[in-house]
Amino acid sequence: MSERKFRSRRVPSPGVFLLMDEAKTRARAAGVTVIDLSIGASDLPPPPEALEALKVSVDDPTTHSYCLKSGTMPLLEAATEWYCARYNMQLDPATEALSLIGAQEGLAHALMAVADPGDGILMTDIAYPSYFGAVQVAGLVPLYMPLGHDFLPLLEQVPAADLARARVMLLNYPNNPTSAVAPRAFFQDAVDLCRQHKILLIHDNPYIDLVFGTEPSPSPLCLPGGRDCVLELFSFAKSYHLGGFRLGFALGNHEAVASLEALKAPIDFNQYKGIMRMGVACLKLPQEVVRRDALVWQRRAEAMGGALQREGVEVRLPTAGAT
């Protein structure tokens, strides 16, 4: 790959999702029945309210043109209201929120927007595969934090040199692939550390609704000091089964939001308005709807874990449906 003439050193090798897609296509062409566990795509239906919002939008000519910032405001207002209802923190939709074409897009662009090539990023070496590509594209140097048995980084063991080099700390709890959930106290320690060392804490939070317990998943943004150093990324793919529609949003520190917005300006013109209206419809749904779906994942995990245990396999049951 690296010998190719028209290829930057920052372009990653084809990731696991592309490789598996090719393998699945080959297997299917050869008549093999594939049970596809290669990507965490939901098989539950999106909320009917969201599908209806899209159907109506397609026939509405005001949705057909480019969508600039003002066109994203209904989604950003719904997102900040949703956040306030959950975490009791009022954010400014114009300066502390940004629409994304999925959390993955948001993360890759955020890394480019808030750090320079050669800067360090504190992260874990067990992580969602796309993180490694996004770090390479941004030209950052991964600084792996030691992990405890609960799959949380041991923040007090991060070397001083790494703290000095890092511009970003990347966390993801509920975590893919470990399903670990981080308690509020851990997030507070991470916020305090990042503030002290002028590091932006990016919390990729697509699995916020998929915790199996009754306690809501904590959010670092609303903790003391969070507004100064946290950018949090949310997705419609997991809570609302809209992975293919490509929609998410970022909430958090206004400088990080402004940098991300400025970086994205020459790259994209936001998602289609009809899809953003789907997002608004989702954010207005009662929380019981997403809790009901989280229970579906929990029952499936218990059934799978139980079956494996009956076969003598030692299994630690997951604490969230993060895949």
Ligand SMILES: Cc1ncc(COP(=O)(O)O)c(C=O)c1O
């Ligand atoms: C940790 C993590 N972040 C981001 C994503 C992708 O989110 P989106 O579909 O909003 O880009 C996934 C999808 O599996 C994920 O596991």
